[in-house]
Amino acid sequence: MTTPPPPIAEPDPSALVCPGDRVGPCRGCQRTTHRYGSGGSPLCQWCMAPVMEQWGTAVRYVSNRS
Structure with a gap:
């Protein structure tokens, strides 16, 4: 079971660790x-999750985020 995403007003955690000109x-x-x-x-991590599920096993997504 996944947790529901936070309200839209809260940024994706990736936005908090990157330079402001990349947000x-x-x-x-x-x-x-x-x-x-x-x-x-x-896409934010919550919008990316269902998209990645549709890719199947032939496609890989490599994240550079820590």
């Missing part, structure tokens, strides 16, 4: 996330 809105929910530059993704 932008998630394409799915508009939550603030690390969107631009190296390691950036157009």
Whole structure:
């Protein structure tokens, strides 16, 4: 069982550890996330999870986030 995502007003944790010029809105929910530059993704971690489930085993997603 997964925990529900926090309110949209709270940023994705990745946005808190990246430079301010790489922060932008998630394409799915508009939550603030690390969107631009190296390691950036157009989706926050909560919007990315269902997308990754649809990829199947042939596709890998490697995250550079710590």
